[in-house]
Amino acid sequence: MKKILITGGAGFIGSHVVRLFVNKYPNYMIYNLDALTYAGNLENLKAIEQQENYTFIKGDITDELFVESLFQEHRFDGVIHLAAESHVDRSILDPLAFAKTNILGTMVLLNSFKKLWKDNWEGKLFYHVSTDEVYGSLRETGLFTETTSYDPNSPYSASKASSDHFVRAYGETYGMPYVISNCSNNYGSYQFPEKLIPLFINNIINNKALPVYGDGNYTRDWLFVEDHAMAIDLVFHEGKNHETYNIGGFNEWKNIDLVTLLCQQMDEKLNRKKGTSAALITYVKDRPGHDLRYAIDATKINKELGWKPSVTFEEGLSETIDWYLKNKEWTNRITSGAYEKYYEQQYQ
Numbered sequence: 001m002k003k004i005l006i007t008g009g010a011g012f013i014g015s016h017v018v019r020l021f022v023n024k025y026p027n028y029m030i031y032n033l034d035a036l037t038y039a040g041n042l043e044n045l046k047a048i049e050q051q052e053n054y055t056f057i058k059g060d061i062t063d064e065l066f067v068e069s070l071f072q073e074h075r076f077d078g079v080i081h082l083a084a085e086s087h088v089d090r091s092i093l094d095p096l097a098f099a100k101t102n103i104l105g106t107m108v109l110l111n112s113f114k115k116l117w118k119d120n121w122e123g124k125l126f127y128h129v130s131t132d133e134v135y136g137s138l139r140e141t142g143l144f145t146e147t148t149s150y151d152p153n154s155p156y157s158a159s160k161a162s163s164d165h166f167v168r169a170y171g172e173t174y175g176m177p178y179v180i181s182n183c184s185n186n187y188g189s190y191q192f193p194e195k196l197i198p199l200f201i202n203n204i205i206n207n208k209a210l211p212v213y214g215d216g217n218y219t220r221d222w223l224f225v226e227d228h229a230m231a232i233d234l235v236f237h238e239g240k241n242h243e244t245y246n247i248g249g250f251n252e253w254k255n256i257d258l259v260t261l262l263c264q265q266m267d268e269k270l271n272r273k274k275g276t277s278a279a280l281i282t283y284v285k286d287r288p289g290h291d292l293r294y295a296i297d298a299t300k301i302n303k304e305l306g307w308k309p310s311v312t313f314e315e316g317l318s319e320t321i322d323w324y325l326k327n328k329e330w331t332n333r334i335t336s337g338a339y340e341k342y343y344e345q346q347y348q
């Protein structure tokens with residue numbers, strides 16, 4: 001039986017990946033290592049927590065002794081590394097926390113994996129899940145490809161860029177087999193409501209202002225989280241050693257256009273008068289160092305591995321809104337306490 005360690009499996013994307021792997025691969029033992037920070041929630045994994053091929057381990061990836069003993073005990077064949085501090089606005093408030101988890105935490109995992117297998121890498125793989133933000137910002141035209149130079153602008157993207165470099169360095173220096181993927185903005189169920197789409201859905205439900213940064217003309221490429229999880233499955237099993245794959249939705253939206261579409265869908269689903277949700281749009285102070293535009297060229301993963309997104313944005317967004325409307329308790333539980341303090345500080 002293959003033993004696969006998934007880090008950050010109680011978070012947004014990680015919980016989709018854990019669910020997919022536990023259900024699809026009964027012949028794998030899936031270990032989910034997560035510190036359960038504000039962003040990690042075991043409720044996300046209720047559907048699979050009793051399965052025999054699944055084990056949850058609470059722990060911090062920056063804890064070197066703990067992580068090393070875990071690798072020695074379980075002798076993981078593969079690692080799919082998602083654990084991270086992931087929110088750009090929080091990285092502006094507390095950059096050191098991002099350096100610690102995203103850089104040091106990744107190095108601790110790499111080091112433990114190297115210690116275990118350095119004499120025989122056969123059948124082993126370290127898969128590092130990263131972001132398109134490492135490439136920096138595009139102007140009005142052009143796309144990020146796998147050979148675009150790194151040019152990160154936020155403490156979050158700088159920490160992710162650094163972790164990508166360390167993964168490559170372990171590959172070159174110690175012969176560690178690895179793959180990296182850099183993905184665009186994800187949306188879907190179980191996303192913590194600090195990110196644009198779930199934050200705005202939650203605010204519309206509660207008739208709160210929708211804080212659009214700057215002029216709202218920033219552009220992102222949006223991908224349904226289940227499509228990202230399927231891409232991760234493909235890259236893990238069929239990606240070429242020491243290669244990078246860009247993953248994106250072929251789906252660019254200016255923030256203000258996305259918010260307008262979201263408001264229209266919310267009015268319909270809540271049976272509110274047309275324009276009710278859009279009236280909540282409020283332009284607020286811009287994010288410092290705000291990247292103008294991200295857009296992914298996902299030709300390589302499409303041509304080499306046959307991956308493409310399975311849903312349109314309108315379908316994915318509608319499904320996402322329905323999930324949040326059905327799971328208000330989930331949102332209410334995680335947005336109390338510490339989150340309220342963060343919200344006040346961020347949007348005072």
Ligand code: NAD
Nearest residue numbers: 008010011012013035036037039040060061083084086186
């Ligand atoms: P998330 O914030 O929802 O989840 C992160 C998870 O990591 C949480 O469960 C948290 O408890 C855990 N974690 C944080 N610090 C930890 C530590 N020190 N030790 C162990 N566990 C820890 O993040 P997400 O949005 O699901 O992103 C997952 C990964 O995908 C990240 O590496 C992120 O950079 C990358 N990514 C995210 C997106 C996106 O749009 N959300 C896009 C591309 C890439």
Ligand code: DAU
Nearest residue numbers: 086087088131132133183184185194195196211212213218
């Ligand atoms: O591109 C991939 C990245 O996408 C991931 O690596 C990150 O983990 C993920 O958080 C996401 O980063 P963004 O900064 O693009 O996502 P966010 O949802 O925070 O913001 C999306 C856009 O919406 C961005 O231009 C900022 C804007 N925004 C965001 C918030 C939270 C607002 O206008 N108002 C807001 O309140």
